[in-house]
Amino acid sequence: MSNEERVAKIINTLDKLYPDAGCTLTYEDPLQLLISTMLAAQCTDERVNTITPGLFKKYKDACDFANADLEELKSIIKPTGFFRNKAANIIACCKMIVEKFNGRVPDNMEDLLKLPGVGRKTANLILGDVYGIPSIVVDTHCGRLARRIGFTKSEDPSKVEQDLIKIIPSRYRTRFCHQLVLHGRAVCKARKPECQKCGIRAWCDAGAASS
Numbered sequence: 001m002s003n004e005e006r007v008a009k010i011i012n013t014l015d016k017l018y019p020d021a022g023c024t025l026t027y028e029d030p031l032q033l034l035i036s037t038m039l040a041a042q043c044t045d046e047r048v049n050t051i052t053p054g055l056f057k058k059y060k061d062a063c064d065f066a067n068a069d070l071e072e073l074k075s076i077i078k079p080t081g082f083f084r085n086k087a088a089n090i091i092a093c094c095k096m097i098v099e100k101f102n103g104r105v106p107d108n109m110e111d112l113l114k115l116p117g118v119g120r121k122t123a124n125l126i127l128g129d130v131y132g133i134p135s136i137v138v139d140t141h142c143g144r145l146a147r148r149i150g151f152t153k154s155e156d157p158s159k160v161e162q163d164l165i166k167i168i169p170s171r172y173r174t175r176f177c178h179q180l181v182l183h184g185r186a187v188c189k190a191r192k193p194e195c196q197k198c199g200i201r202a203w204c205d206a207g208a209a210s211s
Helices: 003-017 030-039 045-058 062-066 070-080 083-100 120-130 140-149 157-167 170-186 205-209
Strands: none
Touching: 003 157, 003 170, 030 045, 030 062, 030 083, 030 120, 045 070, 062 083, 070 083, 120 157, 120 170, 140 157, 140 170, 140 205, 157 170
């Protein structure tokens, strides 16, 4: 079986298993997703979603966040962890959005990476989920599954991203990464993957090795 056929089999199976896969952060606009993603670093999406309704009620746009009181913002987002750095980055990020981008979250990788606290993972999530630009979001689940399946050998998220870009058709990329997250949480867990329950086992290097 060629690599293209293998990818097609996996995509087809994941589409059946997770037809509604999407971002699990709750947001209504690009800025809300950006802030939520920054808060989600080293924190679960579920916990972030409990914080953001009140947060976004108080701070309604980039200008509000840019002018936020640092201590007050830290107290609100404290349950997400690493709140000091997150609060400082959120304020600095929104100041740049207001001053350099007319209050609008950028729609391209180059400008997104200029924002304080924004790396490729966050930028790709914004591009894919908000602006509809096919993107590979390499979080811990995506990287782990990509290595187990045999799509990459790298631990470097940037290299994993490039390896996946080479083999995942552009129209599937955004959805595919969300599906890997769901599959990683449900079946291909970090400590003990449940290969016997895995729907893509037949095309997975680690699954084959477990037989």
